[in-house]
Amino acid sequence: KNEVEQSPQNLTAQEGEFITINCSYSVGISALHWLQQHPGGGIVSLFMLSSGKKKHGRLIATINIQEKHSSLHITASHPRDSAVYICAVGGGSATNKLIFGTGTLLAVQP
Amino acid sequence: KAGVTQTPRYLIKTRGQQVTLSCSPISGHRSVSWYQQTPGQGLQFLFEYFSETQRNKGNFPGRFSGRQFSNSRSEMNVSTLELGDSALYLCASSLEGTQDTQYFGPGTRLTVL
Numbered sequence: 001k002n003e004v005e006q007s008p009q010n011l012t013a014q015e016g017e018f019i020t021i022n023c024s025y026s027v028g029i030s031a032l033h034w035l036q037q038h039p040g041g042g043i044v045s046l047f048m049l050s051s052g053k054k055k056h057g058r059l060i061a062t063i064n065i066q067e068k069h070s071s072l073h074i075t076a077s078h079p080r081d082s083a084v085y086i087c088a089v090g091g092g093s094a095t096n097k098l099i100f101g102t103g104t105l106l107a108v109q110p
Numbered sequence: 111k112a113g114v115t116q117t118p119r120y121l122i123k124t125r126g127q128q129v130t131l132s133c134s135p136i137s138g139h140r141s142v143s144w145y146q147q148t149p150g151q152g153l154q155f156l157f158e159y160f161s162e163t164q165r166n167k168g169n170f171p172g173r174f175s176g177r178q179f180s181n182s183r184s185e186m187n188v189s190t191l192e193l194g195d196s197a198l199y200l201c202a203s204s205l206e207g208t209q210d211t212q213y214f215g216p217g218t219r220l221t222v223l
Binding site: 044088 | 141143145147152153154155158165166168198200202204210211212213214216217219
């Protein structure tokens with residue numbers, strides 16, 4: 001079983017829909033990261049969180065430490081949100097090492 | 111500020127050769143991490159450097175090595191290339207470490223023939 005599990009693996013949505021991507025992990029963590037990767041490879045860090053909730057524009061990330069679960073929400077989705085969304089966890093207090101989920105491929109259709 | 115840069119962007123090598131990839135972090139960042147991305151294994155941690163010291167290493171064979179210079183620039187080297195080493199190699203930099211936000215470079219696409 002992978003240490004970081006994401007669901008769904010693939011997601012197709014219509015423009016304007018509310019989208020949720022889930023991440024569950026089985027290891028102790030110091031922080032959880034949500035990353036976005038567009039075709040061509042570039043990865044952008046969206047959120048880093050260790051508790052509660054963060055919001056940036058139309059994106060919201062939440063984490064429940066007790067349940068070892070995080071969600072990434074996209075409100076009013078747009079075709080430009082189409083990308084792979086990756087959940088990653090950092091487990092150590094003296095390291096930047098990340099353990100990655102397998103990613104969620106999101107396609108938002110106009 | 112300029113972002114993380116990686117050179118070269120694309121590389122084609124043959125089995126048995128060796129390769130060196132370079133990563134220049136964002137100015138002021140002292141931590142550099144390297145990751146390998148393949149369709150089969152996804153993203154995997156290779157190693158991490160902070161202040162010229164390897165702070166952590168992933169589960170890769172000894173053919174994979176790296177170093178960091180005093181200006182925080184980092185290189186990784188893969189010797190005796192195998193077909194399975196074909197991948198996108200990404201580096202990421204952060205200010206200090208210990209779970210800072212990481213800023214990723216565009217990656218080096220390595221193809222081994």
